Amino acid sequence: MSEGQDGIGSMWQGMVDAQRQMWSQWADLAAAGAQTAGAAPTGAAPTGAAWPGAAQWPGASPWSGATDAWLASWRQLAHQTTTAWTAGADPVARDAAQGMAATQETMLRYGALMQQAWSMLSAPATSPEETTAKLDAFGRLMQQSIAVPWSGLGTPPGDMNSLWAGYLAALERLPGPWANLIKEVPTSASRAFGGDSSEMLGQTRLLWDAWERSAGRLLETPSMGYSRETTEMLQRGFEAWVDYRRAVFEFSVVLNEAWAASGQAGVDMLRRRAEANTPITSLREFVNVWSEATDGSLEDAFRAPRYAEAQAAMLAAAMRYRLRERDIAETALKMTDIPSRSELDETNRRLHALKREVRELRRAMAAAQPTTRTAGRASTDKATGKATDKATDKEVS
Amino acid sequence: MMPNVFAITPETFARELAEMSRQTVAGVETLSRIDSDDVTVGCSAKEAVWSEDGITLYRFTPRVAEPRPVPLLISYALVNRPYMVDLQEDRSLVRNLLDLGLDVYLIDWGYPTRADRWRTLDDYINGYIDRCVDEVRERSGQPAIHVLGICQGGTFSLCYAALHPDKVKSLIAMVAPVDFHAESGAECGLLNAWARPMDIDLMVDALGNIPGDFMNLGFLMLKPFQLNVAKYAGLLDIAEDETKVRNFLRMEKWIFDSPDQAGEAYRQFLKDFYQDNKLIAGEVELGGRRVDLKAVTMPVLNVFAEQDHLVPPASSLALAGRVGTTDYKELSYPVGHIGMYVSGKVQKTLPAALVEWLDARS
Structure with a gap:
């Protein structure tokens, strides 16, 4: 050119x-x-x-x-x-x-x-340093211009009001007509969680008013009222949400560092190509060599304990928040007499234990039989045992 | 002055852009003609011979008049669907084995639902695998059968063979992780590095089953550019060839067809195997019994991929010297994890090598 x-x-x-x-x-x-x-x-x-x-x-x-x-x-x-x-x-x-x-x-x-x-x-360029500076500038430009797969993660935890708003937005996913009404909670949550109990009381009352106006009235159930437990449940949820946001931010810091380093790896690759006088001759080649260089750098970063720990911390925070979220959802479900996930899980756990028990009993019974289950089973079962076994299997499962 | 790293003329650059656009448009047209019937997977005829809790044992229809008497049971991983071993006619390990005269069975683990959240490794290994093995033994009249375990299914098969050595005539472990802490540092598998600090108990308590999408996201992050950009750029080159596009789509279908993982089994696999590396220490317990690799006394063929980024070769190679048989052999190919099943070069030689090894031990 x-x-x-x-x-x-x-x-x-x-x-x-x-x-x-x-x-x-x-x-x-x-x-x-x-x-x-x-x-x-x-x-x-x-x-x-x-x-x-x-x-x-x-x-x-x-x-x-x-x-x-x-x-x-x-x-x-x-x-x-x-x-x-x-x-x-x-x-x-x-x-x-x-x-x-x-x-x-x-x-x-x-x-x-x-x-x-x-x-x-x-x-x-007037000097090799100038060329290097240009390449570095280009590397930064590349990394800024290509959509970061994890864009949106890099927001630091904001003030309490914005965190509370985020918490409420997350709660929107929960079932029940009252859940959306939580949004009416004043945004002065920072004061409440900062120790102003009157604010907290007001917010909790608003929550239960919402409940009584919606599902509570509909089902003509007695008013549940607000309680210390309910207040604590909401507060624990909020704390878990804040922890989650913090963990996401900390993870994004590590990710962004990895991203920046991968851009530098791309620049280094370009520099090596220039020095070796093996220029890039097509857009496709540019995409391929850049991807290879940056993926290699990202892989190194991803393997580092710091990355794995930040990722694990974010995941754990997300899981803790999810558990708190479930507490809130299940409280609502209990009030509306709808089975909750925990109750279904417990039912499934009992079913699973029973199935195992039945299988073990069948195994013990088979072992007590005079015929063996190996080569002997083929001939024995062809006559009688197979049909019996299969029928039992289906019943159990 | 350093020479410019880009040596592209305006004309060639413009031509390349125009050609890329033309290829994309042509690709969209090609893809629009492909309906669901065109992206079929699992090319070999088979019948379900046993089923329980959404798990199915298939027997592939033999492709020779008299298949070998000792059948081969394939146990695949839980994290992806097993049709990868029978993807399409010209990329099918199963079909090649059938053509070479084997009687082949396959366990399809299905899609665990939330009701399966309490399913344990004991259920999988001493339960389902054992009942499948019994079914195959019964149907074939053989006291012991050949077992081929792939990836996580290979680890399961090792455990099974250690606990039920009398039912396994020979064992093939393919791209199977054994030492989950192998080659710490630069060569450590990313999945191993990521799993170690995770709070697995919290994950299972919060999620129940582990979503397949969560697993997929992890796999895609292993090579973000190559798996999210370069792969589709490669699709442009074949965009006008419907046959190749269908092949690409079969792979895409498989990659994103990830079942959820039963919670309790996931908990134990991640904690005991990935985090605590108990298998090679002889500390894994299943159904109250300790898994001792020295109890694997039948012949063992350990097949691994030299460029495997999911199961590093060192992880598979750790099996050497740890099993209780002297009839132990290794076989490797210069491919990645998936290439072991779908690479044309591998499929030209691997099936015959497996059958030859099995024949010598039947």
């Missing part, structure tokens, strides 16, 4: 043409899909002559600074088109089509970044 501004301009023009062609292909597919499947993608599909926002970048690539917006438009079209086209296909095929479209997006993003890297590196 020739270096300098002419080269960059030429490269952009090539990409403009490629993108125009890409939109054209997807637009054609979308149009055909609408005719075939009768499920047209919503929104205006761009024509082959232009892509969304083309007017903002006349004569230049949309990747010149608005990659995310451009890709978002493309993602919408690709997702809708793929969904419409594969509506009647095998579910595995549908997922694979989405995976393939998502990969194209990733490849496009890599392409945009590669083009940026090419631009950055095409200007002559």
